[in-house]
Amino acid sequence: xxxxxxILPEFDQEMANTRKTLERVPDGKFGWKPHDKSMAMGAxxxxxxxxxSWAAETVSKDSVxxxxxxxxxxxxxxxxxxxxxxxxxxxxxxxxxxIAGATDDLWMKPWTLLAGGKTxxxxxxxxxxxxxxxxxxxxxxxxxxxxxxxxxxxxxxIYGPSADEAAF
Numbered sequence: 323x324x325x326x327x328x329i330l331p332e333f334d335q336e337m338a339n340t341r342k343t344l345e346r347v348p349d350g351k352f353g354w355k356p357h358d359k360s361m362a363m364g365a366x367x368x369x370x371x372x373x374x375s376w377a378a379e380t381v382s383k384d385s386v387x388x389x390x391x392x393x394x395x396x397x398x399x400x401x402x403x404x405x406x407x408x409x410x411x412x413x414x415x416x417x418x419x420x421i422a423g424a425t426d427d428l429w430m431k432p433w434t435l436l437a438g439g440k441t442x443x444x445x446x447x448x449x450x451x452x453x454x455x456x457x458x459x460x461x462x463x464x465x466x467x468x469x470x471x472x473x474x475x476x477x478x479x480i481y482g483p484s485a486d487e488a489a490f
Contacts, residue, residue: 325429325448326421333421336456337374337414340463342478344370344410346470349402356472363469364406366462368398371410373459377417380433380450381424387436421451 344367352364361369379386388395400406429448434441445453467477467484476486483489 325426326424329421329448329451330418332456333377333418336460337418339478339480340370340459341407341410341414343463343466343470343480344406345403346475346478347403347406347466348473348475351473351475352401354469354473356469363466363473364401366466366469367403367406368400368409370459370462370466371400371406372398372413373455373462374410374413374417376455376458377451378413378420380447380455381420381428383433384431385434385436387439389436389438391439417455 347363347367352367353362355362376386398409400409424447429451430446432444433447433450434444435450435454436442463480467480470477477484479487479489
């Protein structure tokens with residue numbers, strides 16, 4: 323079995339669980355945030371919907387600078403749940419295609435995250451996909467689950483039942 327084929331089942335499961343969570347974000351709560359230092363719910367949902375695009379960038383590039391000289395990278399600004407889900411579906415589709423098409427040799431190549439030209443870390447692309455893409459989306463999905471709970475919006479079951487859903 324190739325590395326890509328071993329990654330895809332986990333990717334598919336995490337993306338399905340993430341979509342279930344994003345489906346709960348109501349249009350009227352995009353500006354809500356639990357604390358002044360927190361992201362607004364809409365900004366968090368946009369970030370989560372955009373993270374899968376990093377998988378395609380990991381496969382297609384050897385580095386990414388998140389604070390390049392000049393203009394900062396543009397971030398999505400979907401303003402409705404429908405737009406968030408469309409963005410997520412697009413980035414997931416592109417990511418899945420990139421993962422499926424990657425060779426084992428490519429997964430072992432180093433990938434570097436830069437910030438303003440300075441190296442933040444370098445890891446094999448397979449490790450970047452797991453740690454920087456999947457774990458990152460899982461982290462923010464859990465954060466969004468707290469936002470949902472604080473707004474009395476039912477939290478979906480993810481790895482087991484939630485207080486709102488008994489079924490997986």
